[in-house]
Amino acid sequence: MQPASQSAWAVGLMTGTVLDGNIDIAAIRTDGQGVAAFGPWRLSPYRPEVRELLARAVAAARDWRFEGPEPALFAEAEQALTLAQAEAVAAFLATEGIAREEVAAIGFHGQTVLHRAPAPGRRGDTRQLGDGALMARHLGIDVVYDFRSDDVRAGGQGAPLAASYHAALLAGLGGGPETAVLNLGGVGNLSAFDAQGRILAFDTGPGNAPLNDWIGRHGRGEMDRDGAFALAGRVDEARLARLLDHPYLAAPYPKSLDRHDFTAAMADGLCFEDGAATLTAFTAGTVGRGLDLLPVRPRRLIVCGGGRRNPAIMAALAARSGAEAVPAEAVGWRGDAIEAECFAFLAMRRLAGLPISFPLTTGVPAPMSGGRIARAR
Numbered sequence: 001m002q003p004a005s006q007s008a009w010a011v012g013l014m015t016g017t018v019l020d021g022n023i024d025i026a027a028i029r030t031d032g033q034g035v036a037a038f039g040p041w042r043l044s045p046y047r048p049e050v051r052e053l054l055a056r057a058v059a060a061a062r063d064w065r066f067e068g069p070e071p072a073l074f075a076e077a078e079q080a081l082t083l084a085q086a087e088a089v090a091a092f093l094a095t096e097g098i099a100r101e102e103v104a105a106i107g108f109h110g111q112t113v114l115h116r117a118p119a120p121g122r123r124g125d126t127r128q129l130g131d132g133a134l135m136a137r138h139l140g141i142d143v144v145y146d147f148r149s150d151d152v153r154a155g156g157q158g159a160p161l162a163a164s165y166h167a168a169l170l171a172g173l174g175g176g177p178e179t180a181v182l183n184l185g186g187v188g189n190l191s192a193f194d195a196q197g198r199i200l201a202f203d204t205g206p207g208n209a210p211l212n213d214w215i216g217r218h219g220r221g222e223m224d225r226d227g228a229f230a231l232a233g234r235v236d237e238a239r240l241a242r243l244l245d246h247p248y249l250a251a252p253y254p255k256s257l258d259r260h261d262f263t264a265a266m267a268d269g270l271c272f273e274d275g276a277a278t279l280t281a282f283t284a285g286t287v288g289r290g291l292d293l294l295p296v297r298p299r300r301l302i303v304c305g306g307g308r309r310n311p312a313i314m315a316a317l318a319a320r321s322g323a324e325a326v327p328a329e330a331v332g333w334r335g336d337a338i339e340a341e342c343f344a345f346l347a348m349r350r351l352a353g354l355p356i357s358f359p360l361t362t363g364v365p366a367p368m369s370g371g372r373i374a375r376a377r
Helices: 047-064 075-095 131-139 149-153 162-175 209-217 225-232 238-245 270-294 313-322 338-352
Strands: 006-016 020-028 035-045 105-118 126-130 141-147 180-186 187-193 199-206 302-303 325-327 373-374
Touching: 006 075, 006 338, 020 126, 020 199, 020 209, 020 302, 020 338, 047 075, 047 199, 075 131, 075 302, 105 270, 126 149, 126 325, 131 302, 131 373, 149 270, 149 325, 149 338, 162 180, 162 238, 162 302, 180 270, 180 313, 187 225, 199 209, 209 270, 225 270, 225 313, 238 270, 270 313, 302 313, 302 338, 313 325
Parallel strands: 006 105, 105 141, 180 302, 302 325
Antiparallel strands: 006 020, 020 035, 105 126, 141 373, 180 187, 187 199
């Protein structure tokens, strides 16, 4: 860790593709290269009407598919999301006793409604809802937002972007190629070092999204809480083997996914519990396939994101990934805060002109910065 005098407070905001109804908020003191101090964090729920509006925007995005004008609903959803997150930040700072003048920047990821990886002869596309200028005016704090578009325009995948923050965290542990970071949100993504100390990253496959959708489709809630449904079922091993033959899993990195590239339909025809078990095993199996692609196969996975709270997923990782899986808290990290911390970190990197995308993480031709800056004044 570097001296705090070289750093400033930044606040990061994240809302994931699982649409769990929460705004993740975290403050760290950083210069964009290391973390001098971990500040407060919290999960701040959206009002139900905002959450419902975002769900409709995601559904509209799936119909749009980057063809023709954007859905008119996007503008309404973007304003509602931005104001909801700005109000959440104002309440967070007031509660924690952090003056707005102390905050150098807000890293505002926004809500991903659609992401399409590049393909031969076609660049990728990505769309995150979030009006950084509106937030900056509302709070009187500089905002960094739209982190992915520059990467995509340069020919990159636009994801994952967490690699530089994961690298900083791993460096704090003295970790090398034997340890990797696995984030399990709607999509799973992996960050790891190679033998030369370069950071590598890519999306491994689905995280919690297909399982959550399977649970919701059957009217049994929003997620497999405590892994109870999967643990009560039996994995369809033949189906799992076929699913693990998907060409994406063997494709070289860099590579990225949209939340809906792998869906709950993979379990169609199975009973409810067996479907939950099979989707859980598939998430773990895709991580194992991802580890096989790395030049040095890690022996340990530090798991962050909501998936680490599911005992069935953690058990499946232990059984099917070929690596020890430990929750972020086991190494002193804050598993629920890491994604928000990441965007605080990336905001400070952007202000310092440091890269957030790399050839071995998103596939850009050379290391590059990214994100738009909305000044408060």
